[in-house]
Amino acid sequence: VFVNRMPRYEILSPDAVDVLERGWKRIVTEIGIDFVHDEAVELFRRSGQKIDGTVVHLDPDFVLETIKTVPPVFDLRARNQARTARIGGHHMAFTAVSGPPFFRAGDVRREGTFDDLQQVVKLVQHFDALDLPGTPSVEPNDLPLDSRHLDMTYLYATMTDKAFFGSALSEVNALDCIEMARILHRGLPLHDPAPAGGGPPVTSMLSVVNVNSPLRYDTRMLEALLTYARAGQASVVTPFLLMGAMAPVSVPSAIAQQTAEALAGVVLTQLVNPGCPVIFGSFLSTIDMQSGSPAFGGPESAKGLFASGQLARHYGLPWRAGGGSLTASQTCDAQAAYEGFNTMLSSFLAGPNLMMQSAGWLESGLVACLEKFIVDVEFLHTLQEQFTSLEIDEASLAFEAHDEVKHGGHFLGAAHTMERFRTCFYRPFLSSTENYERWVRKGARDTTARAGEQWREALEKYEQPLLDESIREELAEYVTRRRRELGD
Amino acid sequence: VFVNRMPRYEILSPDAVDVLERGWKRIVTEIGIDFVHDEAVELFRRSGQKIDGTVVHLDPDFVLETIKTVPPVFDLRARNQARTARIGGHHMAFTAVSGPPFFRAGDVRREGTFDDLQQVVKLVQHFDALDLPGTPSVEPNDLPLDSRHLDMTYLYATMTDKAFFGSALSEVNALDCIEMARILHRGLPLHDPAPAGGGPPVTSMLSVVNVNSPLRYDTRMLEALLTYARAGQASVVTPFLLMGAMAPVSVPSAIAQQTAEALAGVVLTQLVNPGCPVIFGSFLSTIDMQSGSPAFGGPESAKGLFASGQLARHYGLPWRAGGGSLTASQTCDAQAAYEGFNTMLSSFLAGPNLMMQSAGWLESGLVACLEKFIVDVEFLHTLQEQFTSLEIDEASLAFEAHDEVKHGGHFLGAAHTMERFRTCFYRPFLSSTENYERWVRKGARDTTARAGEQWREALEKYEQPLLDESIREELAEYVTRRRRELGD
Numbered sequence: 001v002f003v004n005r006m007p008r009y010e011i012l013s014p015d016a017v018d019v020l021e022r023g024w025k026r027i028v029t030e031i032g033i034d035f036v037h038d039e040a041v042e043l044f045r046r047s048g049q050k051i052d053g054t055v056v057h058l059d060p061d062f063v064l065e066t067i068k069t070v071p072p073v074f075d076l077r078a079r080n081q082a083r084t085a086r087i088g089g090h091h092m093a094f095t096a097v098s099g100p101p102f103f104r105a106g107d108v109r110r111e112g113t114f115d116d117l118q119q120v121v122k123l124v125q126h127f128d129a130l131d132l133p134g135t136p137s138v139e140p141n142d143l144p145l146d147s148r149h150l151d152m153t154y155l156y157a158t159m160t161d162k163a164f165f166g167s168a169l170s171e172v173n174a175l176d177c178i179e180m181a182r183i184l185h186r187g188l189p190l191h192d193p194a195p196a197g198g199g200p201p202v203t204s205m206l207s208v209v210n211v212n213s214p215l216r217y218d219t220r221m222l223e224a225l226l227t228y229a230r231a232g233q234a235s236v237v238t239p240f241l242l243m244g245a246m247a248p249v250s251v252p253s254a255i256a257q258q259t260a261e262a263l264a265g266v267v268l269t270q271l272v273n274p275g276c277p278v279i280f281g282s283f284l285s286t287i288d289m290q291s292g293s294p295a296f297g298g299p300e301s302a303k304g305l306f307a308s309g310q311l312a313r314h315y316g317l318p319w320r321a322g323g324g325s326l327t328a329s330q331t332c333d334a335q336a337a338y339e340g341f342n343t344m345l346s347s348f349l350a351g352p353n354l355m356m357q358s359a360g361w362l363e364s365g366l367v368a369c370l371e372k373f374i375v376d377v378e379f380l381h382t383l384q385e386q387f388t389s390l391e392i393d394e395a396s397l398a399f400e401a402h403d404e405v406k407h408g409g410h411f412l413g414a415a416h417t418m419e420r421f422r423t424c425f426y427r428p429f430l431s432s433t434e435n436y437e438r439w440v441r442k443g444a445r446d447t448t449a450r451a452g453e454q455w456r457e458a459l460e461k462y463e464q465p466l467l468d469e470s471i472r473e474e475l476a477e478y479v480t481r482r483r484r485e486l487g488d
Numbered sequence: 489v490f491v492n493r494m495p496r497y498e499i500l501s502p503d504a505v506d507v508l509e510r511g512w513k514r515i516v517t518e519i520g521i522d523f524v525h526d527e528a529v530e531l532f533r534r535s536g537q538k539i540d541g542t543v544v545h546l547d548p549d550f551v552l553e554t555i556k557t558v559p560p561v562f563d564l565r566a567r568n569q570a571r572t573a574r575i576g577g578h579h580m581a582f583t584a585v586s587g588p589p590f591f592r593a594g595d596v597r598r599e600g601t602f603d604d605l606q607q608v609v610k611l612v613q614h615f616d617a618l619d620l621p622g623t624p625s626v627e628p629n630d631l632p633l634d635s636r637h638l639d640m641t642y643l644y645a646t647m648t649d650k651a652f653f654g655s656a657l658s659e660v661n662a663l664d665c666i667e668m669a670r671i672l673h674r675g676l677p678l679h680d681p682a683p684a685g686g687g688p689p690v691t692s693m694l695s696v697v698n699v700n701s702p703l704r705y706d707t708r709m710l711e712a713l714l715t716y717a718r719a720g721q722a723s724v725v726t727p728f729l730l731m732g733a734m735a736p737v738s739v740p741s742a743i744a745q746q747t748a749e750a751l752a753g754v755v756l757t758q759l760v761n762p763g764c765p766v767i768f769g770s771f772l773s774t775i776d777m778q779s780g781s782p783a784f785g786g787p788e789s790a791k792g793l794f795a796s797g798q799l800a801r802h803y804g805l806p807w808r809a810g811g812g813s814l815t816a817s818q819t820c821d822a823q824a825a826y827e828g829f830n831t832m833l834s835s836f837l838a839g840p841n842l843m844m845q846s847a848g849w850l851e852s853g854l855v856a857c858l859e860k861f862i863v864d865v866e867f868l869h870t871l872q873e874q875f876t877s878l879e880i881d882e883a884s885l886a887f888e889a890h891d892e893v894k895h896g897g898h899f900l901g902a903a904h905t906m907e908r909f910r911t912c913f914y915r916p917f918l919s920s921t922e923n924y925e926r927w928v929r930k931g932a933r934d935t936t937a938r939a940g941e942q943w944r945e946a947l948e949k950y951e952q953p954l955l956d957e958s959i960r961e962e963l964a965e966y967v968t969r970r971r972r973e974l975g976d
Contacts, residue, residue, distance in 0.1 A: 250912070346833075424731075
């Protein structure tokens, strides 16, 4: 997992933080959060909150007191221990695109299939810059709806050795994913609040619980949230806010709402299981007010990222930024690149601990695109280097190089250069510096065409990570049995 | 001129600043700067610096003392007073691409012509986001070499009412540009150190003096620098550093070199004319160490921008960032967009007072491209909005909107939204949020194709700004007379 030791870009004055804090406090107190789930409401009632039907009016002091049990840092276990993802502090974990129903590669654009998902998962395994596949990176529309969470979890467990998400669509799904994590991590506790060898709490599965914004958690999401929390598994509690639709057309107002919604969900996880790992989620963008379509990569979402990160740190919570590399563009072109890059660089500046939608997102998230995936991996490589601190000391001044070259010469052959030329600069794998004539001779392939070659090459190089055969068999048997039980 | 009141992104600790300071001091003292010009050397000798042939060994205390007369803020006069560009403080002025020999628009790629330059200048005049055309935005290869500075200056004076650059290729060119500025700004002093009505010093012309890095100023550049300084006209003293070629393969080393070179040139302007406006220039990138080709938009140049801005502020000098929207890409594709956006967003974070190469740069600066120009204007619009501070107060929380919509509804029809929907969000003019089917129906035009429509539309909408006919005639007569004298 990448460690971002560069400064955070903070835009909120202490006064502004106070205003936003008053904002979410007033929302949770006066309007309240709707939890459409009996047990959730009961948990809040027992802790002394004011209930009105399914609406919970929260005492802000209770909220701030309750979130104190959230671990500021935790480890998300991968079956390859070296790939266990630390979440919190200066650490940043990156996940591929999540949720798109469509798949695009080359000239093909179609409904996603299980085979398409497999391709994305292979790419995630191949590229070290990514820590987890998406949830899922493309919807396997060719599999039966009720049991596809089994196939997907089996896929993640066998095709990668990285950490992965569990399904949060229902209680049944959550329980299956937890059981499969138990099989995969045989002999290890699913949740270890205080590992014997030291280090932060460890958990085995991450799930994304989206708020049904504004100010409502629906029944199925709450079922999953409660199920995972009981098992000590981490949730990413995420208000999904497009300003103009699910939030007011004002960044401060949306930030206040986001904080109210996310903190309320975080509190619920701690009521179920104090100390359970949980992530303060955010996903904030706008809609195009002329068409009502979502818009990404604009100035409002960048400012929202800066403010969200600052507030998450203010409350001492691990923080997820929505994306990543977000764009409304229909194809992997200049717009896809600049909208995606604006979201991603602004995210690095804001410093999330989990950055979702970091590779492959296209068409406002409707499409998982392999060319865009490659472009985004180039972004990740670039920005991981860009957010690695410069070492500035006497040696870095390389006075001897200046003394060698002196006036009007060049450094190409200087001793200092010769010793370092292989590693001195970031080396892109997608970008080209070829001169025009050579580029034309070689076929005038633009970035997207080159990205198409890169994902094909990466798929060829993909190697399935070894897995204990008895664990694989046990997972397969679980899938077969449960599929039958679910009637698929 | 845009005012950037967002925080600067600073990555240097006080210790790091000290190390870099020791770095440039050692360079100017021990290695010295080569000034290939008798008068320049004589000025340094008279001020007590140690001279060795044409190499000037500078006393760092003398450097720091001498730059104290540089105005931290000045106004660069435009003939339309509303477009006078304030340089310094939180102000950021933007100029179009400068220097490319080639021109590209649509499928055409050719040697630039005067007509091509005219098109770029019209676009600069059309888009408010830009404050000056380039120097020149494309080389008019179809005009005689010795007199084309006359035609270009006439073009800028008549086709725009914005401020513009003077030629720094020779003393003759500089003197002609100064005379033409005198004609254009009839009755006004070319340099007004203390305007009667208050405000910062005013100057009428800006020129770019590139250092012949490493550590050398050549004769022609010094002629221009001295000529402009005598007339109280501003220079942008710019080390043009590609690490690996003109600087060592180390960002701190290159920053020390850049500071040594730029400060030495700034000092010279103050020896000629204390109080003369001058800008600390920077242009820092890398070469591809495999091919030797220049590379742009990478992590090293971003860190260089952050460090350069911080040092320029440390010395209290107006600062120029190299670009802008820099890329090595051969075409206006995803790479052009992400490299350009990385440079430009990093520049906004670093906070230059003059940002050159802000629109139209392609192919490592060999090409002025009209499609890229439009893409870059979209960047400028986005980032000027992104770097406008959020107002965070009680009203911005829009509690009444939350109170109206409450739980699980939407804000599309809320009163707060209805009152603001026209202006609440940044509206891109190039980016598209159309859904895929509609986008395909309308011709599946990618960003570059749409940019092609946009520059054509902008050229149609271009209106030549009115200019006093007697001034225009006087400029034309000057051009005719001087062209004859120069033998073209």
